[in-house]
Amino acid sequence: MYTQNIKPTVQNNHINLNGLDIKGIVTNCLRNADEDVASTMPRESGLDRYKAMDFSGLVNAYTGLERFLVNVAAGKLRGLIVTGPPGVGKTTAVSKMLDTHATGKYKLVAGHMTVFQLYCELYRHRNAGEIIVLDDVDSAFKSMEGVNVVKAAADSVPQRRISWASSSPMLKAWGVRQCFDYNGGIILISNETERKGRGGKMSQHISAIADRLHSISVGSNDRDEQFNQLCYQVVHGGLLSSRGLTAKQQSEVLDYISQHLEGLDRVSLRTATKIADLMRLEPKHWRSMADIGILNNIDNEGGN
16 A cells, blocks of 8 residues: 655746646735736736636645545545645535535544544444544544554555454443444544654654555645635635625735735635634724734644
8 A cells, every 4th residue: 555645846936736736826916916927817806806816726636635535435445644734724625525425424523532432433433434534633643552543444454453452341331342343434634744743653653554544735835825725715615705705805805815925924714714704893993903913923823
């Protein structure tokens, strides 16, 4: 089994995602219409300007991710690791695609989970077509027991058997067997492929999990590319319309982010949704509030 790593590279002012060309210079055009590069921008106004952007690379990238998830849902792939910077929409994309393509029940777990809870959830999603999604659940990897449970669920052997070494009255109380064959899928969503500070044998075991599954990278740390992806989610994903914003308001949010792009540490989907919330709360003062609450604060927001 091999791991497919899709990592963005930059060449000739274009971002390449494993052969999928994503144009990342469009935001420069929005920031300064007097620059020569502005001639490459469409002449539409308002939200139509963003609708006219070339999203073909992102469409191809998300289509590729969707094909992987379709095969996990069909039981043809054991699982998948989806990595990328915080706030690029990893969890949202995976959830929407599973809503469409899941053939059995699936559960997304975010935050804290004990190893025992992980074992029980895998048991409850053990059948073919059923999927457990772990969204940055670091707690499951803090012990060798947790790592071994995930390794067993992702193993490449024909029969994936997962066991709980010690007897526990909770297993019987919850109706969970001490040993079972796992035929479901497992998807790991992570802000990083390996957290800093992990080393030695633990790091090797985390790598062993990655070696068992295909690994897909979504998004990059380039602000222009992050803005391009944000525009795609607004135009095609309904990111801001779902919050009740008109087309004009959506355009104003994107314009504001574009104008202040250099002052943001990161352009995430939450950057836009926070501004949208201010716009709805304070229609006349949202810009000054965003200047204080967003531009003057280091963007350390987490999430996917």
